[in-house]
Amino acid sequence: MEQTIRWLDESCNSCGRQLNSWDKRVSKALVYRYACCEACIAKEYDMEVDSLRARMEHYFGMRPCLGL
Numbered sequence: 001m002e003q004t005i006r007w008l009d010e011s012c013n014s015c016g017r018q019l020n021s022w023d024k025r026v027s028k029a030l031v032y033r034y035a036c037c038e039a040c041i042a043k044e045y046d047m048e049v050d051s052l053r054a055r056m057e058h059y060f061g062m063r064p065c066l067g068l
Contacts, residue, residue, distance in 0.1 A: 005020050005021060005022065006020060006021040007019075007020050007021075008020060008021065008023075008024060010024070010035060012035070012036050012037040012040055013032075013034035013035060013036050014036050014037070014040040015036075015037060015039070015040055017037050017039075019035055019037060022038065022064050023035060023036065023037045023038050025062060026038055026041055026052075026056060026062070027041070029056065029060050029062060038052060038053075
């Protein structure tokens, strides 16, 4: 069952954008001390956002929330 996106009352530690539930899941899976948005995580790994999503699905079995 796919989850739907939920906006959180938190900001990205790197750029300050509002985080959503997918950003939080990715940050936890990659053991970030402070949550970051997927755009900043993809930038840190020198990847496109779609490539990061594909990698998260391949290694962790995680898919983005509906609506992303």
